Amino acid sequence: MNTQLVPIHYKPLLDLVQVGVPREYIGWQTLVLNEKYICIREPGPSSNNVIIIDLANPTQVEKRTIKAESVIMSPIDRIIGLKLGGTLQVYKLTTPTPPKISSCNMTDPVEFWKFISPTMIGLVTSKAVYHWNLTTPDAAPVQLFLRIPTLTNHRIINYHVNHDMTWMCVVGIGPEGNKIVGHLQLYSTEKNQSQPLEGHAATFAKSATGTTLFCWVSRNVKGEGQLFIGDVAGTHRVNTPVYFPDANPDDFPVALEASVRYKVLYLITKEGYFQLYDMKAGKRITLNKISPDVIFTASSHSASGGIMCINQSGQVIAITVNEQTIIPCITSQLNDLPLAISLAGAANLPISENIVQAHFQQLFSQGLYQEAAKVAAESPGGILRTANTINLFKNLPAPPGTSSPLLNYFVCLLDRGSLYEHETLELARPVLQQGRKDLIEKWFASEQLYCSESLGDLVRPVDRALALRIYDKAGAKAKVVTVFAETAQYDALVAYCKREGYQPNWVQLLQAVIATNTTAATAFAKMLITAEGGPLLDVNTIVDVFMQGQRVKETTSILLDVLAANRPEDAQLQTRLLEINLKFTPLVAEAIFENKMFTYYDRAKICQLAQAAGLTHRALQHASDIKEVKRLLVSARNLNPAFIVAFFGERTVSETLDCLAELLRANLQQNLDLVVAVGVKYTPLPTATPDPEQLNPVLCVDT
Numbered sequence: 001m002n003t004q005l006v007p008i009h010y011k012p013l014l015d016l017v018q019v020g021v022p023r024e025y026i027g028w029q030t031l032v033l034n035e036k037y038i039c040i041r042e043p044g045p046s047s048n049n050v051i052i053i054d055l056a057n058p059t060q061v062e063k064r065t066i067k068a069e070s071v072i073m074s075p076i077d078r079i080i081g082l083k084l085g086g087t088l089q090v091y092k093l094t095t096p097t098p099p100k101i102s103s104c105n106m107t108d109p110v111e112f113w114k115f116i117s118p119t120m121i122g123l124v125t126s127k128a129v130y131h132w133n134l135t136t137p138d139a140a141p142v143q144l145f146l147r148i149p150t151l152t153n154h155r156i157i158n159y160h161v162n163h164d165m166t167w168m169c170v171v172g173i174g175p176e177g178n179k180i181v182g183h184l185q186l187y188s189t190e191k192n193q194s195q196p197l198e199g200h201a202a203t204f205a206k207s208a209t210g211t212t213l214f215c216w217v218s219r220n221v222k223g224e225g226q227l228f229i230g231d232v233a234g235t236h237r238v239n240t241p242v243y244f245p246d247a248n249p250d251d252f253p254v255a256l257e258a259s260v261r262y263k264v265l266y267l268i269t270k271e272g273y274f275q276l277y278d279m280k281a282g283k284r285i286t287l288n289k290i291s292p293d294v295i296f297t298a299s300s301h302s303a304s305g306g307i308m309c310i311n312q313s314g315q316v317i318a319i320t321v322n323e324q325t326i327i328p329c330i331t332s333q334l335n336d337l338p339l340a341i342s343l344a345g346a347a348n349l350p351i352s353e354n355i356v357q358a359h360f361q362q363l364f365s366q367g368l369y370q371e372a373a374k375v376a377a378e379s380p381g382g383i384l385r386t387a388n389t390i391n392l393f394k395n396l397p398a399p400p401g402t403s404s405p406l407l408n409y410f411v412c413l414l415d416r417g418s419l420y421e422h423e424t425l426e427l428a429r430p431v432l433q434q435g436r437k438d439l440i441e442k443w444f445a446s447e448q449l450y451c452s453e454s455l456g457d458l459v460r461p462v463d464r465a466l467a468l469r470i471y472d473k474a475g476a477k478a479k480v481v482t483v484f485a486e487t488a489q490y491d492a493l494v495a496y497c498k499r500e501g502y503q504p505n506w507v508q509l510l511q512a513v514i515a516t517n518t519t520a521a522t523a524f525a526k527m528l529i530t531a532e533g534g535p536l537l538d539v540n541t542i543v544d545v546f547m548q549g550q551r552v553k554e555t556t557s558i559l560l561d562v563l564a565a566n567r568p569e570d571a572q573l574q575t576r577l578l579e580i581n582l583k584f585t586p587l588v589a590e591a592i593f594e595n596k597m598f599t600y601y602d603r604a605k606i607c608q609l610a611q612a613a614g615l616t617h618r619a620l621q622h623a624s625d626i627k628e629v630k631r632l633l634v635s636a637r638n639l640n641p642a643f644i645v646a647f648f649g650e651r652t653v654s655e656t657l658d659c660l661a662e663l664l665r666a667n668l669q670q671n672l673d674l675v676v677a678v679g680v681k682y683t684p685l686p687t688a689t690p691d692p693e694q695l696n697p698v699l700c701v702d703t
Helices: 326-332 337-347 353-365 369-378 387-394 405-415 421-433 437-445 453-459 464-474 477-486 490-500 506-516 518-530 539-547 552-562 568-584 586-594 603-612 616-622 626-635 641-648 653-666 668-681 692-699
Strands: 008-015 031-033 037-043 048-054 061-065 070-073 079-084 087-092 100-105 110-117 120-125 128-133 142-146 155-161 167-176 179-188 193-198 201-206 212-219 225-231 237-242 253-259 264-269 273-278 284-289 295-301 306-311 315-321
Touching (some): 008 284, 070 110, 155 201, 179 201, 179 212, 212 253, 225 264, 253 295, 264 306, 326 337, 337 353, 337 369, 353 369, 369 387, 369 405, 421 437, 453 464, 506 539, 518 539, 552 568, 568 586, 616 626, 641 653
Parallel strands (some): 201 253
Antiparallel strands (some): 070 079, 079 087, 128 142, 155 167, 201 212, 253 264, 273 284
């Protein structure tokens, strides 16, 4: 065939007759095809042979003597399924003796079966549809749903499932008058409902946004053909007429396959016609006669992004998109520049950037902003998805009562998949300002946002839990552990660090938490000290970090927990705790003294600090030198007399008399009553004999 400016590659792969397959066994009753294997049964009166052809090495034909009424092969591995009566068996084709993988017995006749995954077989019986899981040896198939009446008296020719096995489709054909009609049974596992449809062939595909597309084609009894493309969620519907040449009134579709690589649909008919459609808009790109003989089976071919088929003469034909000619064909022969740009962008096909840019500018200058947005969104390689394009739409005024052109542009981008980093940030800012965090959650869940540390920073003031998920996906480990710390998820923090092999800078992390939530920072600091396996950060360092901002309350809380046991080895920390509170919160220091919580701190240092804080009575309690005691007594103001009296009860007689004399010398009139009170309290004085020289100043009282 003439391939000049034809948008497909046509390649004969194999002639089955030439490799020894008898022509009489080349047909739908005895031959099955998948992406990897052709399997043909040769039924005979005394024995049955099975021919297996690996399409990766088609000249090496393997023939085995196997008795079976039906044979299928796995499209992944050398695994064969055999059916004889109601018994189904699956074997691994190894030598010398193939091991059995699984087997089962079916009560109802199995009319069609195929591998729907490497470990799952779909079974269509006369009454119902089953899935048979091969991972459990000899497990029974599980019934999914019953067949609907429209498939009665139909030959089941195919069974399809979508990517996550939530949608299924049974395909059957049967005679109606002098025509072959087709019917489908579309089933949803979520809704547990079936829907009957007219159709000869069907397939599932996955959209750019991850949703399921269901595509099917039919030709009714009037000879009218239709191609339907629909999102199962109901957000996208396309209905396109399908052309059938008048010379073939009995022709009908035998296969419809979706190309993940090229975002197109391949349609093959019984009479050997091939049609290529754009999967998004349902536009036909080409129609070609590829076989002079009837085609009875076909299969997708993922390796080439194409389709394979076999005709009754035994020719195995492969067809796929010609990457070099398909876009020129669309622009020159179909004169459909929007389709060319859309397909080139979706399938990453080559196209001139100048053509795309010129078309975008023309639409924009004409005020066709929605069309221009679609062109930019679909531009190959994202060549128009730039900050400049965003600014063009951003600067456009929004007509009253309508959404902004910029928002419409982002909607076009989201309809086609995920956003780039700069697009994500440009969209997130106004959405969050409008209080629509729910939209961010929706787009995040559908993996349409570019997760970056910057996006997490935008979301964090609104929803730290969502920001945490964004940071995690972005690999922003420092931010992940920060949020864990801020939200007191300490077990999760430690588990994350172990799982990721991440060693945080604990000081910086603590500083970050302090800056946002001092309560959480306090709990976090305590966790760092008491972590399993030993402290993650030295207590003094933690105190330094908190005191950089003079966070006395939090520091005190942490140190009180650490020093609760009153241990000698904590003398320095006891001193530091008292020092901090004497400098900043003397009332707290007074409470600590009153409760007699610590005994190992530096008493001389605390004596000086207590006096500076105005707690002279506590300074007196900590003074060890008699000269210091006398100095404090003389300089003190408003000391509680009861305290002074009690204080001298803890001193020696000599020290007491010395101090009393000093009080009288300093201010006889002011201190006389106090000295008398002490004398009265402790008369008789302790057993030591007083020194007359000491008593003399006390006794020489001017009366």
